[in-house]
Amino acid sequence: MKNQELIDYLESCGVCRVCQLRYLKARGNEYRDMQQTFKRLDVKVPDSTIVVDEITDEQPLKKQRLSICSICLGLFSEDLQRQVIQGILDSDFAKYDSDGIVLAISMPMTLQLRQLSMWFALQRKFGRSSVADHNAPDVPIKEAVKLILHPIVCAKLGREYDANGLMINIELRHSSEEDVVAKLSELNRAAFPAKNHRRVEISRGLLEKQYQPSRIKGDLFEQYLPIPPPAVMDPLQLQSIELLGPIVCVAGRYRKLSRELSHTPWVLHGQRIMEDSIEEIIVRHVAAYFTETPEKITFMSSGREDVDVRCLGKGRPFVLEIPNARRSSMTRQQALAMEQAVDCTGKVSIHNLQVVPREELTHIKTGEEQKRKYYRALCVLQEPVTLDILQKLQISDSFDIQQKTPIRVLHRRPLHTRPRTIFSVEARVQRENRRLLIIDVVSQAGTYIKELVHGEFGRTTPSISSIIGKPIDIVALDVVGIDLDWPADVNNTEIEVT
Numbered sequence: 274m275k276n277q278e279l280i281d282y283l284e285s286c287g288v289c290r291v292c293q294l295r296y297l298k299a300r301g302n303e304y305r306d307m308q309q310t311f312k313r314l315d316v317k318v319p320d321s322t323i324v325v326d327e328i329t330d331e332q333p334l335k336k337q338r339l340s341i342c343s344i345c346l347g348l349f350s351e352d353l354q355r356q357v358i359q360g361i362l363d364s365d366f367a368k369y370d371s372d373g374i375v376l377a378i379s380m381p382m383t384l385q386l387r388q389l390s391m392w393f394a395l396q397r398k399f400g401r402s403s404v405a406d407h408n409a410p411d412v413p414i415k416e417a418v419k420l421i422l423h424p425i426v427c428a429k430l431g432r433e434y435d436a437n438g439l440m441i442n443i444e445l446r447h448s449s450e451e452d453v454v455a456k457l458s459e460l461n462r463a464a465f466p467a468k469n470h471r472r473v474e475i476s477r478g479l480l481e482k483q484y485q486p487s488r489i490k491g492d493l494f495e496q497y498l499p500i501p502p503p504a505v506m507d508p509l510q511l512q513s514i515e516l517l518g519p520i521v522c523v524a525g526r527y528r529k530l531s532r533e534l535s536h537t538p539w540v541l542h543g544q545r546i547m548e549d550s551i552e553e554i555i556v557r558h559v560a561a562y563f564t565e566t567p568e569k570i571t572f573m574s575s576g577r578e579d580v581d582v583r584c585l586g587k588g589r590p591f592v593l594e595i596p597n598a599r600r601s602s603m604t605r606q607q608a609l610a611m612e613q614a615v616d617c618t619g620k621v622s623i624h625n626l627q628v629v630p631r632e633e634l635t636h637i638k639t640g641e642e643q644k645r646k647y648y649r650a651l652c653v654l655q656e657p658v659t660l661d662i663l664q665k666l667q668i669s670d671s672f673d674i675q676q677k678t679p680i681r682v683l684h685r686r687p688l689h690t691r692p693r694t695i696f697s698v699e700a701r702v703q704r705e706n707r708r709l710l711i712i713d714v715v716s717q718a719g720t721y722i723k724e725l726v727h728g729e730f731g732r733t734t735p736s737i738s739s740i741i742g743k744p745i746d747i748v749a750l751d752v753v754g755i756d757l758d759w760p761a762d763v764n765n766t767e768i769e770v771t
């Protein structure tokens with residue numbers, strides 16, 4: 274099969290220049306200067322019919338009715354590009370500041386069937402030795418969209434291609450779709466009889482999988498749909514455009530200043546136990562700037578504390594994963610305003626607020642078990658602290674404990690005995706009340722500190738209680754440090770130099 278023969282045949286079937294190039298397996302830039310590509314491939318095409326895909330606003334709409342390509346139904350035509358770009362500009366596009374965009378085009382099934390029909394036609398014309406059963410003879414439409422439509426739309430909108438950018442979902446329709454799908458359903462029953470009378474859903478996925486010459490005979494196909502694909506009266510039309518903003522991640526560190534605040538909304542039997550939570554406070558003050566759907570935000574942190582435990586020191590790293598974000602950046606002033614708004618609640622304080630790349634979320638998600646946590650516990654004895662007790666609680670060498678899942682969390686965690694490492698213990702007495710001890714503990718993440726102190730009837734061994742040989746209880750607990758140097762320190766109060 275010579276290139277010229279192929280192109281002459283496609284031309285006679287009403288196939289556009291772009292699609293002709295797809296059947297010549299053109300790649301990348303070869304679609305830019307099509308005439309040049311044809312020349313290089315030694316194919317002669319009449320100059321006048323070359324459709325230029327560059328859109329120029331000055332160019333008046335051509336009066337002459339261009340015939341519609343029987344394969345792509347005008348997908349690569351100037352007219353459709355114009356519709357798509359206008360559709361995007363008429364949407365909420367301007368509200369998104371994303372530098373990158375990606376097009377997701379949903380096409381009617383008619384296109385897939387026309388591609389298959391042409392596949393059969395080429396096999397008949399040139400023989401199966403030239404046109405194989407398994408490998409499609411053309412560059413797939415989806416790939417061609419990426420090579421041709423993407424660059425044009427990006428250039429027109431002044432944005433770059435970015436698979437993680439603003440997703441523009443474009444739905445196209447064609448007037449023949451309903452009839453064709455009805456025919457396809459009949460064909461499908463004949464070609465792939467369903468087992469157990471199961472109804473088979475006709476989908477694009479099904480077409481991709483089952484509809485190729487290796488799985489279906491051309492003669493059977495032709496009983497329902499014509500080979501080669503016939504001419505059409507009207508082209509593809511734009512059905513709808515929907516925008517989906519990128520996922521933006523905002524990280525920072527929080528300090529929990531209240532002993533009556535849960536980490537996330539605390540609801541029991543449909544009733545709220547606490548009226549607010551760290552998650553809700555932070556989301557409330559950060560989300561509005563980035564998205565109109567704050568309920569879709571995911572809040573993550575490097576561990577968490579109990580309701581009655583404060584988190585002080587540098588605070589605990591957290592991140593908000595914000596889908597469908599309209600903004601992908603913020604200034605330091607804006608970050609500072611959010612930090613101050615959260616601080617005003619008096620319950621939580623945040624700092625180091627910043628937009629981070631999504632890849633960095635691994636810092637928060639992994640290695641949790643290996644991290645060290647720094648605690649300060651206020652503990653009470655039944656009698657005044659002795660020198661002997663104080664000496665026993667100056668431990669600078671690490672030691673291991675065995676800890677059974679505490680009774681208080683058994684309703685939501687399985688019963689295990691887990692080894693945990695305690696890196697150091699350091700105690701001092703409270704001057705005003707000699708029954709009170711302040712104990713600093715450095716432990717492996719995941720250690721239950723309250724149980725480490727009182728031992729919970731021997732369920733944690735050794736414990737502070739077993740080490741001193743006396744009952745001891747915990748009055749209050751603070752987290753004072755978490756060894757995760759992420760996110761980076763930023764000082765949002767500094768004036769930004771731009």
Ligand SMILES: [Zn+2]
Pocket residue numbers: 288289290291292293342343344345346347348349
């Ligand atoms: Zn075409």
